[in-house]
Amino acid sequence: MEHRQYPPADLPPQLLEKLKAFEEEMRQQTGENIVLIAYEEQVQTEEVK
Numbered sequence: 001m002e003h004r005q006y007p008p009a010d011l012p013p014q015l016l017e018k019l020k021a022f023e024e025e026m027r028q029q030t031g032e033n034i035v036l037i038a039y040e041e042q043v044q045t046e047e048v049k
Contacts, residue, residue, distance in 0.1 A: 002043050009038035 011019070019036050026034040 002045055005042045005044065006039035007042065009040045011038055 015038075019038065023034050023036050026032075
């Protein structure tokens, strides 16, 4: 059986700044508070007993 987990992505500071800049750009265009979240997919297999 597979279990999927999505812990926060460990991004370098340069990419975090790009995400923040894109959030701000979207906020300006939409007038809405936009939050982007980066996750990494982790698949864990479990032995069937």
